[in-house]
Amino acid sequence: MGFLWFAIISVMLAGYVVLDGFDIGAGALHLFLGRTDDERRKIIRSIGPVWDGNEVWLLATAGVLYFVFPQLYASSFSGFYLPLVMVLWLLMLRAIGLEFRTHIKEKIWASFFDAIFSVGSLLLAIFYGAALGNVVRGLPLGPDHYFFLPLWTNWNVGAHPGVLDWYTVLSGVVALVALCVHGANYIVTKTDGELHERARSTSLVLTPVLIVLTLVSLIATIAIHPGITANFNALPIGYAIPVLVFVCLVAVFIFQRGRHEVAAFVSGALYLTLMLVGAVYALYPVILPAIDSQYNLTIANSITSSYALGVGLTWWIIGMVLVLAYFVFMYRMFRVQIMERHFRPAKFSSRRACRVSQGRKHSARLAFPIQSLGK
Amino acid sequence: MGLAPLIVVLKSIGLWKNDERYNKAARFWAKIFGISFVFGVVTGIPMEFQFGTNWSHFSKFAGGVIGQTLAMEGTFAFFLESAFLGLFLYGEKRLSKIAHWWTGFAVFFGSWLSGYFIIATDAWMQHPVAYHTTADGSVTLSSFWGLVLNPWAIWQYAHNMAGATVTGAFVMAAVGAYYLLSEKYLEQGKIFVKVGVIGGIIASLLVIGPTGDGQGQNLAESQPAALAAMEAHFDTKTADLVILGQPNVENKSIDNPLVVPRMLSFLVNRDWGSQVRGLSSFPESEWPTNISLLYYAYHIMVGLGTIFMLVMLLSGIQLVRKKLYETKWLLWVLLLSFPLPYVANTAGWMTAELGRQPYLVYGVLRTLDGFSKSVSAANVWFTLLGFMGMYSLLAILFLFMVQREINHGPEPVEGIAAAAINAGDAHAARRN
Numbered sequence: 147m148g149f150l151w152f153a154i155i156s157v158m159l160a161g162y163v164v165l166d167g168f169d170i171g172a173g174a175l176h177l178f179l180g181r182t183d184d185e186r187r188k189i190i191r192s193i194g195p196v197w198d199g200n201e202v203w204l205l206a207t208a209g210v211l212y213f214v215f216p217q218l219y220a221s222s223f224s225g226f227y228l229p230l231v232m233v234l235w236l237l238m239l240r241a242i243g244l245e246f247r248t249h250i251k252e253k254i255w256a257s258f259f260d261a262i263f264s265v266g267s268l269l270l271a272i273f274y275g276a277a278l279g280n281v282v283r284g285l286p287l288g289p290d291h292y293f294f295l296p297l298w299t300n301w302n303v304g305a306h307p308g309v310l311d312w313y314t315v316l317s318g319v320v321a322l323v324a325l326c327v328h329g330a331n332y333i334v335t336k337t338d339g340e341l342h343e344r345a346r347s348t349s350l351v352l353t354p355v356l357i358v359l360t361l362v363s364l365i366a367t368i369a370i371h372p373g374i375t376a377n378f379n380a381l382p383i384g385y386a387i388p389v390l391v392f393v394c395l396v397a398v399f400i401f402q403r404g405r406h407e408v409a410a411f412v413s414g415a416l417y418l419t420l421m422l423v424g425a426v427y428a429l430y431p432v433i434l435p436a437i438d439s440q441y442n443l444t445i446a447n448s449i450t451s452s453y454a455l456g457v458g459l460t461w462w463i464i465g466m467v468l469v470l471a472y473f474v475f476m477y478r479m480f481r482v483q484i485m486e487r488h489f490r491p492a493k494f495s496s497r498r499a500c501r502v503s504q505g506r507k508h509s510a511r512l513a514f515p516i517q518s519l520g521k
Numbered sequence: 522m523g524l525a526p527l528i529v530v531l532k533s534i535g536l537w538k539n540d541e542r543y544n545k546a547a548r549f550w551a552k553i554f555g556i557s558f559v560f561g562v563v564t565g566i567p568m569e570f571q572f573g574t575n576w577s578h579f580s581k582f583a584g585g586v587i588g589q590t591l592a593m594e595g596t597f598a599f600f601l602e603s604a605f606l607g608l609f610l611y612g613e614k615r616l617s618k619i620a621h622w623w624t625g626f627a628v629f630f631g632s633w634l635s636g637y638f639i640i641a642t643d644a645w646m647q648h649p650v651a652y653h654t655t656a657d658g659s660v661t662l663s664s665f666w667g668l669v670l671n672p673w674a675i676w677q678y679a680h681n682m683a684g685a686t687v688t689g690a691f692v693m694a695a696v697g698a699y700y701l702l703s704e705k706y707l708e709q710g711k712i713f714v715k716v717g718v719i720g721g722i723i724a725s726l727l728v729i730g731p732t733g734d735g736q737g738q739n740l741a742e743s744q745p746a747a748l749a750a751m752e753a754h755f756d757t758k759t760a761d762l763v764i765l766g767q768p769n770v771e772n773k774s775i776d777n778p779l780v781v782p783r784m785l786s787f788l789v790n791r792d793w794g795s796q797v798r799g800l801s802s803f804p805e806s807e808w809p810t811n812i813s814l815l816y817y818a819y820h821i822m823v824g825l826g827t828i829f830m831l832v833m834l835l836s837g838i839q840l841v842r843k844k845l846y847e848t849k850w851l852l853w854v855l856l857l858s859f860p861l862p863y864v865a866n867t868a869g870w871m872t873a874e875l876g877r878q879p880y881l882v883y884g885v886l887r888t889l890d891g892f893s894k895s896v897s898a899a900n901v902w903f904t905l906l907g908f909m910g911m912y913s914l915l916a917i918l919f920l921f922m923v924q925r926e927i928n929h930g931p932e933p934v935e936g937i938a939a940a941a942i943n944a945g946d947a948h949a950a951r952r953n
Binding site for chain 1: 562569591596601605
């Protein structure tokens with residue numbers, strides 16, 4: 147039962163990273179990729195229908211995590227107090243930027259909201275990567291299962307770590323580049339014209355960088371945490387994971403160059419998933435490693451009662467079947483709109499006004515949930 | 522949440538009578554709902570995380586029970602709402618009329634389901650049931666249905682949802698009154714006032730009648746100290762109902778009292794001459810921490826609830842006499858009342874949460890034992906100030922957005938999204 151719920155939470159987390167990952171990545175690249183107001187509107191429109199539904203996965207994952215491992219939730223959320231609250235602020239700012247960008251039309255506010263949205267997304271990507279880096283590095287858990295991390299101490303991996311040290315910053319940078327690649331791959335599939343080409347070349351430039359960074363972070367992880375390979379040695383099939391990670395990255399590059407857009411996007415999603423699988427594989431059955439390993443939080447010492455888990459499994463399965471049904475239904479309903487390539491440019495002459503007015507109605511429908519989608 | 526059932530009502534009338542005016546009204550309110558929803562989401566995310574960040578000892582202690590309801594909210598309600606709100610707001614043209622009605626209903630159902638899981642969580646903290654204590658001192662679930670069907674949850678939910686509907690109804694009637702008084706969008710204004718007033722009558726009666734009274738009975742049974750503090754009833758005796766007056770906690774008395782004699786005895790025991798247990802009979806360690814604030818929060822809630830009922834009944838009478846749309850002073854009252862249900866709902870939640878003090882889980886876990894001990898006070902201040910700033914910004918933006926939609930009025934066909942995009946495109950065109 148413990149293993150099953152561990153797997154369920156890992157899958158939900160991977161779902162969140164893959165889904166929200168591309169809209170965070172698109173957001174981080176927003177200022178850079180979108181050179182004109184028109185292009186920026188295209189980017190926002192491409193993620194507008196889905197970003198909010200993607201974020202629901204974060205809430206659902208956090209809810210299930212709390213339900214299954216109350217001690218893990220209590221320890222990690224209070225221990226990561228400052229960075230977590232900052233993540234919340236960033237999520238809020240990002241949502242404000244996205245929503246109001248489409249509501250308020252004056253030019254100066256458009257660039258203001260663009261900046262909020264983009265900087266918020268960029269910092270979020272770094273924070274998420276740093277958070278994962280913290281978990282892999284280990285935390286100063288005490289015998290009471292609690293800890294508190296300052297934002298930074300001496301930037302070193304040691305007895306008194308902060309949230310940010312050279313290793314977690316490295317993880318943050320890896321996450322940022324990875325999500326940027328993922329976001330660029332997404333934009334490639336959803337747009338055409340100059341923006342499409344720019345996103346494609348961004349992906350082609352960043353993917354080799356990501357290969358190098360992933361390799362560096364892999365070496366750094368083994369260097370600071372030699373014991374991390376124990377599970378791999380015990381069950382060597384796990385060594386396939388890092389190999390596949392690099393295979394996926396190379397596939398992103400090859401597919402992107404060959405203009406197999408969807409295949410490139412899927413390879414990028416697989417890369418992110420495999421990175422998480424690798425981390426989870428290394429940690430199991432620990433769910434929050436302590437620097438002093440006797441205080442590790444493990445599945446066994448954190449899990450809730452088996453009665454609750456049994457009940458939970460029943461409603462979780464029902465819930466997920468419903469969720470899949472909604473998602474399939476929603477994506478089918480709006481597939482054409484989301485895939486719409488012929489976004490009408492804002493430029494038009496008054497002589498074409500008649501045609502344009504029809505286009506307006508059309509683009510109004512395209513606006514789908516940019517304004518308001520939610521949990 | 523309060524707007525959702527009213528939107529379903531508008532959609533239903535539109536469908537049933539095949540009346541485009543009601544569909545138009547539903548479309549307008551769906552936009553207001555959409556804006557409120559985004560702000561609800563943005564401000565709601567921190568709440569789920571706050572259990573862990575600021576109340577980690579409570580989370581650890583109670584996670585075996587309330588983890589259940591919180592995770593169910595995420596799994597069932599959030600997804601339902603987010604998937605169908607998009608379809609409801611932007612899928613009207615692609616869906617059949619019946620299918621679109623169902624998406625509206627799904628949004629309503631999702632938001633009310635979400636409400637139930639949250640209330641069930643709070644109800645367990647007010648009235649812990651269906652748990653047993655484990656070896657490490659925390660609690661674990663013993664009966665799923667016991668938790669979900671906690672009798673406290675059922676009354677609290679009914680009361681809360683009726684209160685939410687009062688808010689929705691007042692806001693709808695106020696916007697209608699605003700349109701009528703400013704002599705624009707008259708057709709829609711009348712629909713808003715009519716639906717708002719009828720919904721308001723039903724909801725404001727339900728708030729007081731069975732649900733408010735049911736909550737009171739729950740309190741009398743399970744939290745008598747909280748009830749005594751809410752009423753500022755210090756000595757055990759036949760109890761008057763204090764309408765106005767300032768509690769003097771030091772002297773255990775009420776200054777400047779205006780009372781209904783023996784009313785509280787009747788409300789609590791259905792017997793005018795019965796004794797009601799006073800606060801003095803409880804050890805001070807069981808007293809709510811802030812009695813004055815609790816007393817005022819409760820009295821503001823009840824006072825406003827009574828006013829809501831009177832305003833709505835009066836408007837209802839005028840509506841039946843077909844004079845409401847011309848009764849300007851009453852329209853003014855409806856217009857100016859719109860902030861009050863927000864105040865009343867907030868005061869109601871303050872009553873519930875302050876009344877539960879000094880406990881997080883009533884009678885089981887004290888507030889002092891539940892907060893995150895690893896987080897220093899200075900860090901909590903830092904984030905509290907940050908949240909205050911962020912929420913102030915959000916509040917301003919919310920009012921600004923809603924005001925824009927109201928000024929823009931119900932659109933003929935395309936809706937505000939089209940208008941906004943048209944405006945944006947025209948703007949861009951001028952620049953080119």
